[in-house]
Amino acid sequence: MPQTPIPNFYVDKIPVYGDAILAPMMGFSDLPYRSLCRELGSAISYTEFARAEGLIHNMKRVSEKLEYIEEERPITFQIYTHDIDYMVKAALNIQPLRPDFIDINMGCPTKAIANSGAGVGLMRTPIKVARLFKRLVKELDVPITAKIRIGWDDCQNYKLISRIVEEAGASLIAIHGRTREGGRERDANWDVIGEVKQIVNIPVIGNGDVKVVTDIEKMKKHTGCDGVMIGRAAIGNPWIFSGKDREEVAFEEVRAFMEKHLDANIAFYGEALGINLFRKHVVQYIAPMKTTRRYRRDLLTRETKEEFLVILGQIYENLVK
């Protein structure tokens, strides 16, 4: 008898199968890449963050970020702004698109965003966070989740913010173990993830510096978190979601996947933009391969799919020889 799979955890009433999740990443976690990662095992799809004001004014480029396919469920729309009214209005506007969750970004450290009081800037205003989450939970039917950091530099109020959002009715917290300025050169602090897990009853997703497959179990063991979010290490290695490190993936599998990813990009964006946006992925896919500088340059300057595949074929021929 086939066994019914057991969910790893629930977000509100929605079961989540699996414990590794592609992080929301502006410019990377778009529909084509997200859905392919989901196919390989990423347990939840998070969109790139979308500015609330853009969603209210129905700006095409912002709304495009929220397109998804059914196979991605559970799908989370991530939004940001500094303003409570805008956030609530934007969330109400996008609710009819039927996301499974709406996630509030309280982690973005980009100066223009954080200094305006959005992203990690929201963490500096705990009372506003409480008001925001209370309103969102009250006015929306869809579960609300939060993505936070340790805090704003010296003000490391991740425990306070976690308690506040849980108390207000949020259904999940994802925490990146860095402060606003916490440079990428320093390791993420996983202890804080464990501390949050200890004080809340909603699921906690840990994030920061999961680089290889064994790190997933390591972070879970270290922190007790329910799931692990993977960002940079998934670029060029979506196979991390199926339990494989990059060196375990055969060259031919990488090649077939690149073609599939390119096709998905072209189907979503059209040929010119699809190829253009694919280039930053290509750099990561081919990084471990011993190719010449000329091939790399050629691959990164192709403008049609046919040209791209010819160069890719040449690279592979040379790898085999």
Ligand SMILES: Cc1cc2nc3c(=O)[nH]c(=O)nc-3n(C[C@H](O)[C@H](O)[C@H](O)COP(=O)(O)O)c2cc1C
């Ligand atoms: C290129 C890039 C874009 C990102 N965009 C977002 C975003 O839109 N929303 C968000 O919450 N975090 C964003 N992040 C942060 C990641 O979700 C994640 O928290 C961070 O990369 C740490 O995880 P990692 O060590 O696995 O990369 C971004 C990170 C990168 C590298």
